[in-house]
Amino acid sequence: MAEDILEKAKQFQNFCIKKCNAHYLAAETSARRNQWFGIPTAILTAIVATSIFGTLSQKETIVWLSILTGGLSVLAAVLSSLQTFLRFSEIAQEHRVAAVGFESMRRKIDLFLLKYRGSDDRLAALDRLEKLSSDIDAISQSCPTLPDAIYDAVKWRPASVRTFNISEKNDI
Secondary structure, three states, X not given: OOXXXXXXHXXXXXXXXXXXXXXXXXXXXXXXXXXXXXXXXXXXXHHHHHHHHHHHOOOOOOHHHHHHHHHHHHHHHHHHHHHHHHOHHHHHHHHHHHHHHHHXXXXXXXXXXXXXXXXXXXXXXXXXXXXXXXXXXXXXXXXXXXXHXXXXXXXXXXXXXXXXXXXXXXXX
């Protein structure tokens, strides 16, 4: 097969690998941010609830404890509202879906390269490559936007499958 078709397929493959890795990194980052809001919210809510029950059993009201409980209650409500508004959990899921889509496309391109590497059928290879290109475009249009910092974190790495290990705890 013509080298130009193989080269273009390898470019698509490289693009899919980098996008896959970037979306997995974005998913991990968003999931971590969701925890940053969720864990303190749960802790503050538990402290407020315990404090309220503790003050109900007392005959005398301790002013500073009431003020502290009220402040913690407001802080818990603000954190909970931010967590809901920022949608980190939903964004993480959207990035996971995009990463899986790009990973699937990478496997399809792997098969394309295996199938057409020694083939003389240029038209069939071009038709299949055009279909793969359309599928990549569809995934790209449906996936969430990647923050520049996350895309840049994987952009300059050599394109290899899983250049980002999700179990790593990198802060971005």
